[in-house]
Amino acid sequence: xxxxxxxxxxxxxxxxxxxxxxxxxxxLLFASAKELAxxxxxxxxxxxxxxxxxxRRALETRFLLLRECIHDTAIAVNQQYVAWxxxxxxxxxxxxxxxxPISGG
Amino acid sequence: MxxxxxxxxxxxxxxxxxxxxxxxxxxxxxxxxxxxxxTRDNFEGKAVSKLSYEAYVPMAEQEMRKLCEAAKAKWGxxxxxxxxxxxxxxIGGASVIIxxxxxxxxxxxxxxxxxxDDLKANVPIWKKESYDDGGDQWKQNxxxxxxxxxxxxxxxxxxx
Numbered sequence: 641x642x643x644x645x646x647x648x649x650x651x652x653x654x655x656x657x658x659x660x661x662x663x664x665x666x667x668l669l670f671a672s673a674k675e676l677a678x679x680x681x682x683x684x685x686x687x688x689x690x691x692x693x694x695x696r697r698a699l700e701t702r703f704l705l706l707r708e709c710i711h712d713t714a715i716a717v718n719q720q721y722v723a724w725x726x727x728x729x730x731x732x733x734x735x736x737x738x739x740x741p742i743s744g745g
Numbered sequence: 746m747x748x749x750x751x752x753x754x755x756x757x758x759x760x761x762x763x764x765x766x767x768x769x770x771x772x773x774x775x776x777x778x779x780x781x782x783x784t785r786d787n788f789e790g791k792a793v794s795k796l797s798y799e800a801y802v803p804m805a806e807q808e809m810r811k812l813c814e815a816a817k818a819k820w821g822x823x824x825x826x827x828x829x830x831x832x833x834x835x836i837g838g839a840s841v842i843i844x845x846x847x848x849x850x851x852x853x854x855x856x857x858x859x860x861x862d863d864l865k866a867n868v869p870i871w872k873k874e875s876y877d878d879g880g881d882q883w884k885q886n887x888x889x890x891x892x893x894x895x896x897x898x899x900x901x902x903x904x905x
Contacts, residue, residue, distance in 0.1 A: 671799055671871035672883045714889075716869070719804040737801055737869070741885035744800070744829060744870030745782045745841050745861055 661688055663732035665695060669706075673713060673738045677703040691727045692717070695736060706738075714739045750817075752826040753809035755802050755870075760828045765844035769824040774846040778853035780861050782841040784834050792877040798831040798840060801869040805829070808868045812860055816845065819859070820852040827860065829870060840872070862888065 665684050674680045677699075684698050692715060700707050715722050716737040722728055730736070752768045762781060769777055784796045813825040826844045834840045843860045847853040866888035875881040 668801065670801055670869070671873070674799075716801070716804055719801075719807055721867075737804065739801070739869055740871065740883065741889045742865075742867075742869055743872045743884035743886050743889075744798070744805070744868045745865045745886070 662686065663688055663690065663730060663734075665730055666733070666735045667695070667699065668735065668737040670737065670739060672709050672740045673706060676705040676709055678705075686730065690730050692722065692724060692730065692736070693727050695730060696724065699738070709740060710738070712741055750824045751810055751813035752824075752828070753806050753813060754828055755800050755805055756828055756830050757832050758830070760830050760839045760842045762839070762842055762844075765826040765828055765842045768826040769844045769846040771823045771846045774823045774848055774853075776848070776850040776853035777844060777846045778850070778857035779845075780841075780843040780857050781839045782861065783839050784836050786836045788874060788876075791880075793836070794875045794877050795836070796834045796840060797873045797875065798829070798834060799871045799873075800829070800831045802831075805868050805870055809864065812863050812867070815863070816856040816860055820847060820856040822847045822852060822856045825856075825860065827864065829864075829868070831870070866890070 662685050665686060667682050667684055669677050669680050682702070684695060684702075686694055686698060696710060700710060715724060716739055717728060717730070718735055752765070762779065766777060766779060784793070786793055809827045809829070812827065816822050816825055823846045826842070828842045830840050841861070841864065843857055845853050845856045845860065847856065865886040872884050873881055874884055
């Protein structure tokens with residue numbers, strides 16, 4: 641491979657690196673959390689490597705009233721329950737639901 | 746393709762007990778147990794006008810299917826139907842209908858009790874209670890554990 645081909649490969653690496661710098665998470669809010677936030681859905685952009693605790697801080701900043709109830713909530717990532725304490729890493733295009741104490745049945 | 750043995754569905758219209766019973770019917774089973782959760786007209790001395798339900802629909806149906814799997818694993822039931830309504834449910838209306846068939850009554854009755862107990866602990870559905878005096882509040886099930894639910898495969902202890 642000549643020098644020209646090597647240069648192309650490096651440009652692609654740099655482009656990929658800048659694209660991976662942030663991730664976008666789709667957040668769904670329900671019940672009391674939805675009422676306090678004033679919306680049932682939003683998109684949050686976070687730095688690559690962010691965890692659910694980072695998302696929580698971002699939500700509390702964006703929706704001040706959410707602080708009233710967020711400590712009682714659970715979350716689900718891609719429709720699987722996760723404890724906030726597990727503090728999992730988030731991935732681009734994850735769907736995260738803020739789940740206040742449930743009351744089905 | 747095998748015939749479906751589990752019906753787990755969130756509905757926006759009036760639920761049908763007949764539909765649930767018809768679904769779980771199995772000539773090899775001698776028992777069908779059912780449960781209906783209906784809107785009560787009172788809470789702590791206040792007159793209730795209606796209940797309004799909201800759900801995280803795809804996850805709720807997935808969690809309901811997990812309950813069916815758990816019931817089958819624990820009690821060997823034949824078929825399960827879980828229907829839950831969202832939107833407004835008036836006094837006397839059914840918000841949830843559960844039906845389960847099994848060869849004998851013990852398994853059907855125990856599985857049915859487990860299904861409603863664990864639905865209350867795990868399925869992401871919420872109800873708002875509205876009162877005649879104009880107030881309302883989101884309800885919270887005691888079964889729901891802070892920070893996430895218990896495993897559906899463990900039967901809940903009986904609540905008083």
